[in-house]
Amino acid sequence: MAFDLSMKILVVDDFSTMRRIIKNILKQIGFTSIDEAENGEIALSKIGDGNYDFVISDWNMPEMTGIELLKRVRANEATKDLPFLMVTAEAKKENVVEAVKAGVNNYIVKPFTAEVLQEKISKIFPD
Amino acid sequence: MIDDSMQEIVNDFIQEALELLESLNENFIELEKQPDNKEILNTIFRAAHTVKGSAGFLGFQNIVELAHSAENILNKLRQGEIVLTSEMTDYLLKAMDVLKTMIITVSETRSEGEPPEGNAELIRKLNELSEGTAAAPTIATSSPEPSLSASAPSVSEEKQSSSPVTDKAASANTQTSGASGKKKARSLGDILLEDNLISKEELEEIYKEKEEEEQKEHKANKPAGDKEAYEVAAEEIIHPSVLEETTQPAAVRNENPEAQTPQDKTTVLTPSAPEPKTIPQKPAATPPPDIKETTIRVDIERLDNVMNLVGELVLARNRLFNISSKLEIKYADDDLSSALAQVVAGLNLVTTDLQLAVMKTRMQPVKKVFSKFPRMVRDLSRELGKDMELLISGEETELDKSVIEEIGDPLVHLIRNSVDHGIEDKEARKAVGKPERGTIRLSAEHEGNYIIISVIDDGKGMDPAVIKRKAVEKGVIDEKSAVSLSDKDALNLIFAPGFSTKDKATEISGRGVGMDVVKTNIQKLNGIIEINSNPGQGSSIILKLPLTVAIIQTLIVGISDEVFAIPLNSVVETLRIKESTIQTIDKHEVINLRKSVLSLLRLGDEFGVTGNATAEVLNSGDREIYVVVVALAEKKVGIVVDNLFGQEEVVIKSLGDYQLGYKGISGATITGDGKVVLIIDVASMIDAVKVR
Numbered sequence: 001m002a003f004d005l006s007m008k009i010l011v012v013d014d015f016s017t018m019r020r021i022i023k024n025i026l027k028q029i030g031f032t033s034i035d036e037a038e039n040g041e042i043a044l045s046k047i048g049d050g051n052y053d054f055v056i057s058d059w060n061m062p063e064m065t066g067i068e069l070l071k072r073v074r075a076n077e078a079t080k081d082l083p084f085l086m087v088t089a090e091a092k093k094e095n096v097v098e099a100v101k102a103g104v105n106n107y108i109v110k111p112f113t114a115e116v117l118q119e120k121i122s123k124i125f126p127d
Numbered sequence: 128m129i130d131d132s133m134q135e136i137v138n139d140f141i142q143e144a145l146e147l148l149e150s151l152n153e154n155f156i157e158l159e160k161q162p163d164n165k166e167i168l169n170t171i172f173r174a175a176h177t178v179k180g181s182a183g184f185l186g187f188q189n190i191v192e193l194a195h196s197a198e199n200i201l202n203k204l205r206q207g208e209i210v211l212t213s214e215m216t217d218y219l220l221k222a223m224d225v226l227k228t229m230i231i232t233v234s235e236t237r238s239e240g241e242p243p244e245g246n247a248e249l250i251r252k253l254n255e256l257s258e259g260t261a262a263a264p265t266i267a268t269s270s271p272e273p274s275l276s277a278s279a280p281s282v283s284e285e286k287q288s289s290s291p292v293t294d295k296a297a298s299a300n301t302q303t304s305g306a307s308g309k310k311k312a313r314s315l316g317d318i319l320l321e322d323n324l325i326s327k328e329e330l331e332e333i334y335k336e337k338e339e340e341e342q343k344e345h346k347a348n349k350p351a352g353d354k355e356a357y358e359v360a361a362e363e364i365i366h367p368s369v370l371e372e373t374t375q376p377a378a379v380r381n382e383n384p385e386a387q388t389p390q391d392k393t394t395v396l397t398p399s400a401p402e403p404k405t406i407p408q409k410p411a412a413t414p415p416p417d418i419k420e421t422t423i424r425v426d427i428e429r430l431d432n433v434m435n436l437v438g439e440l441v442l443a444r445n446r447l448f449n450i451s452s453k454l455e456i457k458y459a460d461d462d463l464s465s466a467l468a469q470v471v472a473g474l475n476l477v478t479t480d481l482q483l484a485v486m487k488t489r490m491q492p493v494k495k496v497f498s499k500f501p502r503m504v505r506d507l508s509r510e511l512g513k514d515m516e517l518l519i520s521g522e523e524t525e526l527d528k529s530v531i532e533e534i535g536d537p538l539v540h541l542i543r544n545s546v547d548h549g550i551e552d553k554e555a556r557k558a559v560g561k562p563e564r565g566t567i568r569l570s571a572e573h574e575g576n577y578i579i580i581s582v583i584d585d586g587k588g589m590d591p592a593v594i595k596r597k598a599v600e601k602g603v604i605d606e607k608s609a610v611s612l613s614d615k616d617a618l619n620l621i622f623a624p625g626f627s628t629k630d631k632a633t634e635i636s637g638r639g640v641g642m643d644v645v646k647t648n649i650q651k652l653n654g655i656i657e658i659n660s661n662p663g664q665g666s667s668i669i670l671k672l673p674l675t676v677a678i679i680q681t682l683i684v685g686i687s688d689e690v691f692a693i694p695l696n697s698v699v700e701t702l703r704i705k706e707s708t709i710q711t712i713d714k715h716e717v718i719n720l721r722k723s724v725l726s727l728l729r730l731g732d733e734f735g736v737t738g739n740a741t742a743e744v745l746n747s748g749d750r751e752i753y754v755v756v757v758a759l760a761e762k763k764v765g766i767v768v769d770n771l772f773g774q775e776e777v778v779i780k781s782l783g784d785y786q787l788g789y790k791g792i793s794g795a796t797i798t799g800d801g802k803v804v805l806i807i808d809v810a811s812m813i814d815a816v817k818v819r
Contacts, residue, residue, distance in 0.1 A: 015147075015177045015180075015181060017136060017139045017140040017143050017144070018177070018180060018181050018184075020136050021136055021184045021185075024132055060177075062169075062170065062173060081311060081312065097333055100314075100315050100316045100319070100330070100337075101333060101336070101340075103314065103315075104314075104315045105312050105318075106318055110184065111180070111183030123318045124312045124313055124318070125312060
């Protein structure tokens with residue numbers, strides 16, 4: 001496996017059910033260190049200058065969208081390379097273009113299975 | 128795969144999704160007032176989106192399908208492709224209702240089951256309403272040509288060397304150049320390229336656009352560094368030309384570079400361009416404020432348990448207080464007893480504060496109940512062809528959770544009454560010189576240990592004479608007593624069982640439950656209901672509710688050696704009568720109270736308490752007894768007791784399983800002197816008399 005199962009992951013979603021679902025799937029894959037944040041501001045304060053190895057965030061959130069969160073993460077020199085997976089409901093061309101521009105590492109369309117998530121994560125972390 | 132953790136997630140979903148949908152009603156009402164408010168549209172869209180997303184994970188296909196149809200319309204609305212109509216609002220609201228129903232089905236049956244009747248029709252209608260442009264094709268299906276994945280790294284590296292100043296862009300684009308020795312994560316661009324989902328040219332084009340946008344952004348916002356710059360940028364990122372362009376095959380697009388202005392391009396590619404100097408001042412480089420989560424969800428059972436324990440503590444405190452004051456009197460000059468008194472006084476303060484604090488944890492804003500009414504009034508007035516608005520105030524006022532749960536139905540009834548019977552139709556209002564639009568005010572406010580909730584309308588009001596006449600017709604009262612009834616008492620007749628001012632019950636307010644049920648429910652909460660009306664000007668109904676149901680004011684009474692507590696809010700008056708004035712009708716004891724007959728109930732007989740006092744003076748006829756007149760709705764009963772001890776605030780304790788076998792008892796409490804006192808259930812006392 002190309003990625004480290006012990007890496008510290010932050011799951012960002014405003015809907016707690018979603019956070020639990022994603023955490024559950026991550027646990028199924030075998031990840032052990034998973035934390036969560038319910039909005040962009042909390043996520044930013046938790047991430048700080050690099051408290052996590054990987055962020056999985058919902059795109060569509062109130063106050064601060066996933067893209068805005070990503071931009072702020074990228075704007076910080078300490079976290080500008082932090083791997084970031086965007087969870088989205090649709091993969092329309094314009095969404096993907098926007099994601100590429102913002103510097104997303106990969107995106108995943110919900111609903112997804114553990115297999116798909118694992119594949120998406122392995123793409124980000126090459127062998 | 129419904130294991131325990133799945134089950135928990137499903138429970139979470141049910142609760143969270145229902146709360147979310149519930150909160151939408153007021154958003155819809157607000158949206159009707161300002162149909163182009165993007166923020167509200169976004170909120171509603173996001174809710175449908177969120178429900179759809181998590182339902183998808185949990186495999187609830189019907190929910191996904193309906194939420195998806197609703198989401199489609201909402202998406203088009205928020206992007207300005209279609210304009211909101213009342214019909215759309217109707218169907219969207221209906222969709223939210225059906226979603227709620229489906230989620231409730233899940234919570235009850237643990238599976239989604241069949242979609243509710245009319246679901247397919249609803250989805251068809253929603254799709255019809257949103258019809259028009261089809262969704263843009265997804266990137267997976269629209270890659271027109273296989274592209275060179277091998278050259279992927281060169282794309283970004285090239286970029287970096289051609290414009291070294293745009294380090295921010297580079298950080299996003301070039302993830303392949305590892306500086307730290309640790310393997311770098313790949314970027315989405317690289318992954319898409321590798322999977323042949325995008326061509327190298329397309330990707331370059333995207334990166335180029337991104338840089339241009341950033342240049343523009345920095346030009347437009349010289350003092351870059353605030354959050355606003357980002358919000359602007361986020362909006363600018365997709366402009367229509369980009370969308371059109373990127374969906375075209377790359378080869379065609381490269382020949383048509385009309386979207387970009389030449390100067391912009393050169394600034395990107397020229398390393399000595401002056402503008403990019405501003406780039407290193409990174410926006411939002413300041414550390415974000417340290418925001419902690421400020422709320423947690425707690426199982427209501429745990430709170431109930433804490434509340435219960437505090438109740439015990441209060442009772443123990445009362446006893447301790449009692450004993451300590453006795454000790455202080457008995458051993459007045461003993462230091463120990465005064466020290467004890469001091470400690471107890473301290474404990475007393477802390478316990479009272481603790482009790483308040485715990486009560487507060489169970490408080491919820493009445494908004495929880497109020498929020499469903501704007502929707503209800505909207506639907507009803509559309510149905511009736513009336514024009515009215517509901518003005519809500521004080522929705523942040525807090526009440527105990529259990530009270531909140533109980534006031535919903537009574538309020539629904541009261542507001543329905545105002546909409547249906549109170550507010551006149553437009554013509555009638557115009558004819559009497561009122562504004563065409565009627566107003567119903569729903570408000571909540573604190574008053575000491577009570578919450579006052581009022582429903583006030585500016586409709587036609589209630590005429591005491593009409594009410595009296597109806598009451599006589601329906602046999603609620605006889606003609607003689609009708610004449611002597613004051614206007615205020617006449618209004619109170621609407622709370623009598625079997626009374627309804629409309630000859631024909633309408634769909635809206637005549638649903639079999641009358642105002643008597645409303646009053647009974649409010650009284651069960653130890654609340655008081657009051658009615659006022661000015662014919663022609665409107666009516667007002669005032670509910671006075673205790674902040675909590677756990678502590679009530681009671682009247683402490685005695686029957687021989689036993690002590691009982693009667694909830695004070697049901698007590699109308701107390702009388703002291705000679706036993707000889709009791710008459711018997713049909714073997715039942717009654718007295719004549721101000722020319723009306725009042726049934727009596729001997730508490731001693733009800734509970735099998737026969738004291739020595741009764742035996743001694745039996746048949747003497749001269750013994751003086753007390754009658755506590757209690758009332759629930761308009762039904763009155765006189766409870767015969769031996770002694771009245773006074774008023775006391777008590778903490779209600781449930782009797783648990785013991786209670787089941789005994790009618791007439793609603794709970795128990797322990798008084799300051801350590802006595803266990805049973806609390807009388809007035810409703811069942813009155814039922815007992817009715818059964819006769």
